Amino acid sequence: MNPTETDKTTDKTTQPAAAGTGAVDTKAEDTAVAAPGTSEKTAGTTAETVGDEHDTAVSDDIDADERLDVDDDGRTPRASSGLAASAGAVFAAGLGVVGLSGSWIGRIAAERQTLIGQIKTSQGGSPADQISAIYGDAWHTTALSNGVFALLALIIGLVVLTRPRKSGWVPAVAVAGAALGALGLIVSIGMYFDIILALPSAGS
CATH class of the missing domain: 1.20.58 (Methane Monooxygenase Hydroxylase; Chain G, domain 1)
Known part of the structure; x- marks a missing residue:
């Protein structure tokens, strides 16, 4: 086998590896691109959770206000002294x-x-x-x-x-x-x- 054929064989052998490497890099880039979207979804879910907790807290406050005597202006709740x-x-x-x-x-x-x-x-x-x-x-x-x-x-x-x-x-x-x-x-x-x-x- 002459050196020319050896070089061609070597080129053919390294080409799939390079292609594979390129495919891996492409997937990595896709993952990198998808990562910001995933973070946004996670942030949205966290915001919704915080909103639900806030609504629950507001509902609890309203229930507490209903159990208290409130002034005429409706802004100063106070407990009944009995x-x-x-x-x-x-x-x-x-x-x-x-x-x-x-x-x-x-x-x-x-x-x-x-x-x-x-x-x-x-x-x-x-x-x-x-x-x-x-x-x-x-x-x-x-x-x-x-x-x-x-x-x-x-x-x-x-x-x-x-x-x-x-x-x-x-x-x-x-x-x-x-x-x-x-x-x-x-x-x-x-x-x-x-x-x-x-x-x-x-x-x-």
């Missing part, structure tokens, strides 16, 4: 005590009714009429006054129990006020209709 419920519970308990023990208003009304009865029976009247006018009407007036306070205590206590966001001690005080109001109302009704203590009867 002051109204606390004051209502204490007020109900106080009214319940007054409904059972009586008040100065009831005493004044009873004394006034006693005076009116004395004026009516001063010109004469049967003992039964005197008892009813002087004592019975006064007792009924006291029972009516106490019943009003007891009814208010019962209503306010029940209203406080239906309100949300109450402190730990508020429900207990509200229940106590409602219970005292209910008890005072029962006693007042019994006194007004002479069920618990009836008027004394006049002797024959």
Whole structure:
């Protein structure tokens, strides 16, 4: 074999390798070209994920705002202090005590009714009429006054129990006020209709 044929064989042998090398370079270039597109898709996906997280956070904030008392301008959310419920519970308990023990208003009304009865029976009247006018009407007036306070205590206590966001001690005080109001109302009704203590009867 002469040197010329050897050179040709060598050229033929190296040509596929060169072609292969060129193909590899072409694929590398394609990969390099595709890489920026892949990065853009990844960036887009990341942006969408961040957007979804932002929407979720905004939704959570809206839900939180709905659970708060918001000012008239709608820009300053603030948590409810529960002051109204606390004051209502204490007020109900106080009214319940007054409904059972009586008040100065009831005493004044009873004394006034006693005076009116004395004026009516001063010109004469049967003992039964005197008892009813002087004592019975006064007792009924006291029972009516106490019943009003007891009814208010019962209503306010029940209203406080239906309100949300109450402190730990508020429900207990509200229940106590409602219970005292209910008890005072029962006693007042019994006194007004002479069920618990009836008027004394006049002797024959």
